[in-house]
Amino acid sequence: GAVVSQHPSRVICKSGTSVKIECRSLDFQATTMFWYRQFPKKSLMLMATSNEGSKATYEQGVEKDKFLINHASLTLSTLTVTSAHPEDSSFYICSARDSQGYGYTFGSGTRLTVV
Amino acid sequence: KQEVTQIPAALSVPEGENLVLNCSFTDSAIYNLQWFRQDPGKGLTSLLLIQSSQREQTSGRLNASLDKSSGRSTLYIAASQPGDSATYLCALSGANSKLTFGKGITLSVRP
Numbered sequence: 001g002a003v004v005s006q007h008p009s010r011v012i013c014k015s016g017t018s019v020k021i022e023c024r025s026l027d028f029q030a031t032t033m034f035w036y037r038q039f040p041k042k043s044l045m046l047m048a049t050s051n052e053g054s055k056a057t058y059e060q061g062v063e064k065d066k067f068l069i070n071h072a073s074l075t076l077s078t079l080t081v082t083s084a085h086p087e088d089s090s091f092y093i094c095s096a097r098d099s100q101g102y103g104y105t106f107g108s109g110t111r112l113t114v115v
Numbered sequence: 116k117q118e119v120t121q122i123p124a125a126l127s128v129p130e131g132e133n134l135v136l137n138c139s140f141t142d143s144a145i146y147n148l149q150w151f152r153q154d155p156g157k158g159l160t161s162l163l164l165i166q167s168s169q170r171e172q173t174s175g176r177l178n179a180s181l182d183k184s185s186g187r188s189t190l191y192i193a194a195s196q197p198g199d200s201a202t203y204l205c206a207l208s209g210a211n212s213k214l215t216f217g218k219g220i221t222l223s224v225r226p
Binding site (some may be wrong): 006032033042043045046049060088091093095096102103105106108109111 | 147151158159160161164166204206208211212214219
């Protein structure tokens, strides 16, 4: 089945630095990927929709200059958290629709801790 | 705006019990409904996908049903095992391709 690989699984960074999270579709082409954020014991919150070759679409309240999304190829989307602060600490998960366009496959998530 | 509700938020059952997890939604104009499992600190694993034209799907001990007219879906787990302990999320996709999630049901299966 469709597999989405997400790296890194865990990252600790200092306040003010930037962190890049990668999401790759391994056996299918993903023209659209989705980035979510999940707070402890809460459901997933959609941050943005990443479209290959065009600008990402951000959900209301999500700072696009802080959360930079690049979808340069059909198999790779990246989320860069710029000038990270402790309040950015969270669990970030990416997702893509499978090759048949029906179901959604999720990455394994990235636990970001900003100290 | 689609709203997805999963009640109760948590459930504890003894091993071997058959159980039903419920999911209700407000807008019946959906494309697909998908049930996911999430283990602590992990990503989401897709369990079952029901397309809009379908009424149910089965995989092993799992069976999911969809009734768009009543705005309900159920996930049936047969002969529950401790390894089934996880959070189960129901999610629906609509015309905008975005998934709307319920808050999930945290299941604990006691040995």
